[in-house]
Amino acid sequence: MTRVVEAGAAKTAAPASQQHRRLPRLRSEQIVGLLFLLPALVYVTALYAYPIVFNVVMSLEHYTLKTFVTGEAPFVGLDNFDHLVNHPEFWPAVTNTVWFVVGSLFFQFTLGLAIAIFYQHKFPLNGILRALILIPWLAPVLVSGAIWVRLLDQDYGVVNFAIHSLGYSGQISWLTDPNLSLISVLIANIWIGIPFNMVILYGGLQAIPRVLYEAASIDGANAWQRFRYITWPLLRPVSTVVLLLGLVYTLKVFDVIMSITRGGPADTSQILNTWAYSLAFTNGFNFGLGAAAGDILLVIVLGFGLLYLRYAYRELRETTT
């Protein structure tokens, strides 16, 4: 590893000394380079940087319904954050977010991996079945949400019907029990996320050379040992990517919850994301407060995004040298 870095440093050092001698020519090249960069720069500034900066500024202002008409948004410093952290719904929303993310990632990944390994085997209709598994991923989330509302309905839902026919006589209020509402949206989100995990992990599995398994079999390794010592380590780069992307996707989940419970009952299935929305749009139009909640989410996503980039960069260097 250290040798790789040294080699890389030596490579970049060489052109740097040349650059010193041929300065004028490179400068015009740089201008052309900048021109090529310009469209991307404009795009990123207008569509990413500006809204993010605007959101941060908004979170430091008393930005309400009135602001839209008068244009007045008094600067209040960190007041919004102070309000936010002391809000009775803040910590429940944070805890819900953590559970939602951890639960989603764990089950999406393990179930996705199990299904991917299952489809490694050759059997009739393998291709068709694998295609069918993609449906949750392809269906619009609002449609999936509406279906889950039907499935989980306590009176007429298929899920309760199935549980009844197994002999349980009670009535499970999936969507209206404050202790179950978060689990219900979690189940729906896991279901939606499995195909993504499965597809990427399946690709990762396919890339592992068959000969390794053959060699291991000859050496007498059993199925678990083959998984533990061949599949798992060789799949690690892909797994990391899947988990990091999954994390960012899960943190930004909004439609799943809005279409199934709207964060209810009594905010028991509210995560930071949906709560930020309700602060801005349903609770007295306090856009400053909503923006502050958005900022917190932004910092978390940005943190994990950077982690992913650093990891991807390291992987790239490892594979190219």
Place this chain on the structure above:
Amino acid sequence: MQLRMRMASIGAVAVLVAACGGSASTTAPGASTGTTALPSAPAASAPAVVAATSITEWDYQSADPQMTQWQKVLDECTASTGVTIKRQAIPRDELINKVLLAAQNKQLPNVLRVDNPDLQQIADTGALAPLTDYGVDLTGLYKNLIDAGTYKSKVYGIAPGINGMALFYNKDMFTAAGLKPPTTWAELTADAKALTKNGVYGMAFSAPATEEGSWQFEPWLWGAGGDLSKLDSPEAVKALQFWTDLVKSGSASKSVVQWTQGDVNDQFVAGKAAMQQNGVWNLSALEKSKINFGIVPIPAPDGGAAPGPMGGEVLTIPVNTDAAASAAAGKVVNCLLSDKEMAEWATLQAYIPSRETVAAQAAAADPNMAPFVTAAAAERSRTGPPANLGPNYSKVSQPLWTAIQAALSGAKSPQDALTAAQKAAAAALAGG
């Protein structure tokens, strides 16, 4: 009446011609929104050029049949006033976003229709003009409607029709069980219990985490003697305890915390609920259905009718630099408030006409409408007295619907839920 309207419109056109010389936003007659019929009378006095001002109108009646019903009266008002109306029907969830963006860019429509509890909040921003500045005639309208539209002693919003709630009951189920529709809370609880069987719930209402939840709860809150200014009063706890007991005992589905009023009506029409609390606007659909239903007022605890919240969408005239367009908007609003258009639209939509004399005629014409008209005068504006929350209504309404959800879902006791709600409301009100 017809003649008076005609005369008024002649005057309107003449004034407009004088005021702006047709320079403002004039368009070719019949350029938009269907109608090509323009009044022939003014054209005779002003040959060649008809100064038909065009205005824009936004509302959230984006689904049929309401969409076409509203379009019909708009078209008729185009015909009688000569003002072309460019309408945009925007889904309710999107309307507020669109209004905010338009306000920011100073491009609000000439007529904006909003839900009445939102009016105060919008008027508070300074985006609306007082209706009386544009000669809107308010005579004979329900006082509570004018209350709802009044902000700092000026009227900013008014509706051609209002709505309210009552208890709808399934006559066949009541007859089969030998029961009479309830007149007190105790009777309601007993009836609901007796009628709950074979997958049918005795009572259905709607308590989602939206304004709908607070709106449905208010008749019980006010009926018990409670008030929005103190959410944790013993009366308020009593009302929420009553709702909670209906759900806990199984007489009402636990799904009420998810149901919209549309869902509740679906349950009632499907015969899955023996009683439902719902709004007058369901009448036209219910009358077409096979359900044999009756209507009684929502009872107060010990009998008598509970005062309900007044519902309905109000017409507003946003501030606009184009004075001619705002004047034309005033004419259109007056036309929509005329006895004829009011009666026609209210009948189509199953709303209570907002002028008491017109409402009385509607009650006489349709016996199902009569109980709603009787209740209308006692209805309260959600933003008005006794709590007088004005633009701050949503700061109390939101904690209230959260408390309702917490109690009905069993997360908290009614007392604890309302104590927390009062605390949250007080904090929100103090926060400005």
